Amino acid sequence: MLTINVAVLLAVIVFFRLRRRTQARSRNEERTTAVIVLALGVLLAPTPVGRGILDVLGQLASGVTQASR
Incomplete structure (x- = not known):
């Protein structure tokens, strides 16, 4: 049986x-x-992937904020 992950399909x-x-x-x-x-x-x-993306974006945003000071 073939299963398709909806997130991958999207x-x-x-x-x-x-x-x-x-x-x-x-x-x-x-x-x-x-x-x-x-x-x-x-x-x-x-998902763990989503949390990882959130962490990376958070670090990027904090880096941009600190660089603009």
Whole structure:
């Protein structure tokens, strides 16, 4: 039996949707992409990968804040 991780499937969909040129997208397509990315974020957030991404972004933000002082 083949199982598909929903987060991986959404990541693939986001990858292919973002490959298109910005000028070729309608507002409806942009909204759909935003909803898919939001759903992907909700699925990744409670996982170890999501926590790792949050830690890296937090360190990056603190580094930028300290560099601007």
